[in-house]
Amino acid sequence: MPRQFFVGGNFKMNPTSQGQLDSIISVLNSADLDSTTEIVVAPPSLYLIPLKQTVRQEIQLSAQNCFYKESGAFTGEISPAQLVDSNIPYVILGHSERRSIFHETSEIVAKKTVAALTATLKVIFCVGETLEEREAGLTTEVVQNQLQAAVSHLQVTDWSCVVIAYEPVWAIGTGKVATSAQAQEAHLNIRAFLSQAVSPAVAENTRIIYGGSVTAANCQELSTQPDVDGFLVGGASLKPEFVNIINARRIQG
Ligand code: 13P
Numbered sequence: 510m511p512r513q514f515f516v517g518g519n520f521k522m523n524p525t526s527q528g529q530l531d532s533i534i535s536v537l538n539s540a541d542l543d544s545t546t547e548i549v550v551a552p553p554s555l556y557l558i559p560l561k562q563t564v565r566q567e568i569q570l571s572a573q574n575c576f577y578k579e580s581g582a583f584t585g586e587i588s589p590a591q592l593v594d595s596n597i598p599y600v601i602l603g604h605s606e607r608r609s610i611f612h613e614t615s616e617i618v619a620k621k622t623v624a625a626l627t628a629t630l631k632v633i634f635c636v637g638e639t640l641e642e643r644e645a646g647l648t649t650e651v652v653q654n655q656l657q658a659a660v661s662h663l664q665v666t667d668w669s670c671v672v673i674a675y676e677p678v679w680a681i682g683t684g685k686v687a688t689s690a691q692a693q694e695a696h697l698n699i700r701a702f703l704s705q706a707v708s709p710a711v712a713e714n715t716r717i718i719y720g721g722s723v724t725a726a727n728c729q730e731l732s733t734q735p736d737v738d739g740f741l742v743g744g745a746s747l748k749p750e751f752v753n754i755i756n757a758r759r760i761q762g
Contacts, residue, residue: 680721
């Protein structure tokens with residue numbers, strides 16, 4: 510079975526008003542979207558529940574983070590159980606901004622991943638190297654270490670609810686997109702790692718999506734790579750060009 514193309518919009522801490530959010534969503538609601546693409550948008554958490562009423566059905570919602578406890582004295586956090594109760598199917602975990610700005614270690618990300626999957630959420634699990642790590646030839650090692658933390662804690666069956674997002678830190682929000690060859694090489698390495706560390710079937714079936722300065726202008730070429738199964742889009746997901754990214758595979762005919 511071919512892997513279903515997956516495009517996620519990570520709005521990060523944007524936009525700053527309900528009106529701007531309505532404009533972004535109305536573009537998506539009226540667009541001709543490729544029905545073969547799985548589409549997910551991740552707005553700031555306070556917009557998740559109102560968005561369920563306004564966004565078209567084909568677009569699923571994701572949180573940008575959650576904690577690993579179900580409830581309790583954890584000021585500022587939201588739990589996997591609360592997301593499930595609110596019918597939010599996805600959560601992004603391990604984003605490089607969470608790792609670097611909020612000091613989330615791979616172990617914390619793994620704990621969150623286990624908690625989210627146990628609560629029946631699907632997880633967009635982010636990995637990626639910094640520029641220094643790439644220049645030091647450490648890309649594969651860094652990405653494998655980030656994955657290993659999850660691999661050690663997950664059951665084989667959990668992987669059907671995981672999408673891996675390869676997001677090189679040097680490409681996020683910088684306008685410096687990975688070349689399609691760089692993305693393909695990293696994705697192939699991730700698949701090879703999954704094959705050896707989990708199973709060949711999990712490696713074959715798990716979607717590995719690319720994130721980092723994806724735009725309407727570069728998405729088509731990236732999407733022709735055999736191991737690029739979609740995108741996690743930041744800045745461009747707030748703009749009308751997000752529609753072209755969702756339709757990247759269809760435009761090729
Ligand atoms: P940009 O598309 O703005 O580079 O962000 C990518 C990203 O971090 C998606 O999670």
